[in-house]
Amino acid sequence: MKTFCFIISLHVILSCTMAQQALQNFFPDDVNGYVPKGTIRYYTPENLFDYINGGAELFISYGFDTVASLAYVEENKPQLLAEIFRMNSAADAYGVYSIQREKENVTIGQGGQYIPGSLMFWKDNYFVSLIAERETAESKEILLNFGKKVSENIPKEGNPPALVELIPEQNLVDAGIKYFHHPVWQNTYYFIAHENIFLINDDTPSLLARYGKAGNRYFLLLVEYGSPGKANDAYISAKEAFFNGMDEEGFLQLEDEKWALLDQGENYLIAIFNADQKDKIVDLHESMLKNIQSR
Amino acid sequence: MDKNKITRRKLIKDSAKAMMAGSLYLSLPLPLFSSDDNKKSKVVLVRDKEVINANHEIDTAVLSSMFDNAVLELTGARDINTAWSGLVTPEDIVGIKTNVWRYLSTPSSLETIIKERLLQVGVEESNISIKDRGILRDEIFKNSTALINVRPLRTHHWSGLGTLLKNYIMFTPAPASYHPDSCADLAKLWDLPGVKGKTRLNVLVMLTPLFHGIGPHHYNREYTWEYNGLLVGFDPVAIDTIGASIIKEKRKQYFGEERPINPPPKHIYLADTRHHLGTADPSKIELVKLGWKEDIFV
Numbered sequence: 001m002k003t004f005c006f007i008i009s010l011h012v013i014l015s016c017t018m019a020q021q022a023l024q025n026f027f028p029d030d031v032n033g034y035v036p037k038g039t040i041r042y043y044t045p046e047n048l049f050d051y052i053n054g055g056a057e058l059f060i061s062y063g064f065d066t067v068a069s070l071a072y073v074e075e076n077k078p079q080l081l082a083e084i085f086r087m088n089s090a091a092d093a094y095g096v097y098s099i100q101r102e103k104e105n106v107t108i109g110q111g112g113q114y115i116p117g118s119l120m121f122w123k124d125n126y127f128v129s130l131i132a133e134r135e136t137a138e139s140k141e142i143l144l145n146f147g148k149k150v151s152e153n154i155p156k157e158g159n160p161p162a163l164v165e166l167i168p169e170q171n172l173v174d175a176g177i178k179y180f181h182h183p184v185w186q187n188t189y190y191f192i193a194h195e196n197i198f199l200i201n202d203d204t205p206s207l208l209a210r211y212g213k214a215g216n217r218y219f220l221l222l223v224e225y226g227s228p229g230k231a232n233d234a235y236i237s238a239k240e241a242f243f244n245g246m247d248e249e250g251f252l253q254l255e256d257e258k259w260a261l262l263d264q265g266e267n268y269l270i271a272i273f274n275a276d277q278k279d280k281i282v283d284l285h286e287s288m289l290k291n292i293q294s295r
Numbered sequence: 296m297d298k299n300k301i302t303r304r305k306l307i308k309d310s311a312k313a314m315m316a317g318s319l320y321l322s323l324p325l326p327l328f329s330s331d332d333n334k335k336s337k338v339v340l341v342r343d344k345e346v347i348n349a350n351h352e353i354d355t356a357v358l359s360s361m362f363d364n365a366v367l368e369l370t371g372a373r374d375i376n377t378a379w380s381g382l383v384t385p386e387d388i389v390g391i392k393t394n395v396w397r398y399l400s401t402p403s404s405l406e407t408i409i410k411e412r413l414l415q416v417g418v419e420e421s422n423i424s425i426k427d428r429g430i431l432r433d434e435i436f437k438n439s440t441a442l443i444n445v446r447p448l449r450t451h452h453w454s455g456l457g458t459l460l461k462n463y464i465m466f467t468p469a470p471a472s473y474h475p476d477s478c479a480d481l482a483k484l485w486d487l488p489g490v491k492g493k494t495r496l497n498v499l500v501m502l503t504p505l506f507h508g509i510g511p512h513h514y515n516r517e518y519t520w521e522y523n524g525l526l527v528g529f530d531p532v533a534i535d536t537i538g539a540s541i542i543k544e545k546r547k548q549y550f551g552e553e554r555p556i557n558p559p560p561k562h563i564y565l566a567d568t569r570h571h572l573g574t575a576d577p578s579k580i581e582l583v584k585l586g587w588k589e590d591i592f593v
Contacts, residue, residue, distance in 0.1 A: 049470075049471055052511050052512060053396075054451055054452055054453045054454065054474065054478075055452040055453070055511055055512065055513050057452060057453040057474055058452040058453065058511075059511070067511075083511055085511070100508075100509050100510065102509070115509065115515055115517050116515070116516070116517055117515060117516065117517075118509065118510055118515050120509070120510055129510050129511050131510065131512070135516075184453075184477050184558045185557075185558075187555060187557055187558065187559055188555075188557045189554075189555070190303075190555065191303050191306075191555050191559055192302065192303055193300060193301060193302035193303065194300070194301040194302075194479075194559065194561050195300045195301065195302070197300060197302065214551050214552040215552060217552065217553075241300045241302055242302045242303070242304055244304075254303075254304060254307065255304070255307045255308055256307055
């Protein structure tokens with residue numbers, strides 16, 4: 001037993017060391033005159049709360065392994081903070097990026113967003129955040145150069161979640177997909193319910209997608225289950241909690257006169273919400289089914 | 296439909312809950328309806344266009360005037376010392392529970408103003424402490440007979456909003472234990488022995504609220520704005536409800552469409568319906584608005 005515990009402990013230590021070594025190699029030595037200040041700080045799920053308080057739950061909900069944090073300085077210029085999060089999978093790195101992004105406006109890594117003073121992107125199973133202490137005339141260029149260097153240091157790309165391929169593109173809002181596997185994110189675009197009525201958990205990859213024009217948005221929720229039985233359990237749960245009164249085809253007009261749909265595939269649930277016209281749901285649903293069938 | 300679950304449909308169908316829904320989750324055109332319960336929670340919103348100057352610095356004199364006007368309105372007192380004498384006694388040991396989140400902390404000028412008001416009505420300086428972290432080791436807080444709860448309003452990665460209700464998280468040695476279900480039961484903090492029954496005043500700082508979060512640290516100045524306000528009251532649930540409504544409307548203005556606060560700040564709603572700490576029902580909140588009205592959102 002002692003030998004077993006020793007082996008497990010050694011495995012954990014080696015894994016941590018390897019993770020830290022990998023992360024360490026991604027930090028550039030110099031960017032536009034900025035150089036590292038101090039040493040890299042590492043945090044894991046056990047102590048991430050100490051670093052970013054309640055924000056830790058966001059990363060933990062996506063399967064987080066280790067983050068490396070390092071400040072960069074150049075004389076008389078605002079300090080930069082580089083943070084590289086190693087997630088358990090490329091899908092999770094995509095997910096934690098997707099839940100935060102508002103738009104995709106830089107081609108760094110496998111997708112990125114810049115807003116004044118801040119750059120974030122994902123590549124393989126890494127989510128990267130670069131922050132300038134304050135925005136200046138130069139800071140955008142510096143952050144983008146920094147991001148490119150970090151991205152180049154990450155050796156390969158990873159696969160986004162397989163479910164993303166299934167999302168119909170017609171009328172899809174730019175950067176309008178959120179990937180997750182924790183029920184807290186189901187209300188990101190549209191309040192559905194406090195409770196986990198779709199039985200979402202770490203074993204159910206899920207996507208929210210936003211469609212239509214501002215003022216007439218409608219939303220798609222796609223959840224994949226491990227078995228038809230689990231999909232059916234979720235179907236019953238969602239029907240009882242929300243879709244009571246839907247017709248035989250799963251269509252429902254809510255009390256606010258908006259249309260919704262609930263449909264179960266073999267291992268899937270498809271739910272569409274908030275359409276001002278039934279036809280929009282019909283079209284989206286048909287496209288969704290075509291994509292699933294041709295998978 | 297499962298009657299126990301809180302879903303969008305239930306909120307739409309149940310007109311009583313729709314009032315809360317309108318303020319917290321949904322944008323529904325809700326008519327006011329009369330309530331048999333005449334007891335309302337009074338919340339004072341005070342704003343001043345001049346409280347933040349062109350250099351984005353707080354004008355302490357303006358802030359002091361705003362705060363005094365809000366407290367006078369809340370208490371109905373004729374002068375500020377009478378108002379504060381009704382809130383604390385010279386024998387009180389007072390903890391001012393502030394918030395030091397590095398990106399949007401309670402302004403030190405406001406902390407100082409609160410302390411000055413306490414001193415003016417005879418509270419001993421040695422019996423006043425202003426703290427956020429470390430209050431469990433602070434002798435004043437450990438022996439406190441009164442608390443003043445003050446913090447800026449902001450969005451939060453997990454609870455949806457960082458609120459007055461949430462500000463007491465430092466009274467527990469295990470803050471993460473309140474995280475389950477996106478911090479649904481933060482109201483239970485108010486039953487802790489170090490807290491229960493002690494809060495004399497709540498101040499939700501709305502000078503430059505954060506209405507959206509991005510990145511690991513959930514902050515970018517792009518998502519703050521100069522609302523230039525303070526929300527003051529005795530009922531933290533009512534104040535947080537009003538604050539949530541303001542954030543919701545600002546998000547709608549900024550994004551050009553409905554963008555729910557995410558995760559939904561259910562802890563505010565449940566502080567009323569589950570824990571009965573205060574009211575999240577707008578029909579039971581008396582909101583008094585003082586000062587600047589432009590883009591007030593409520």
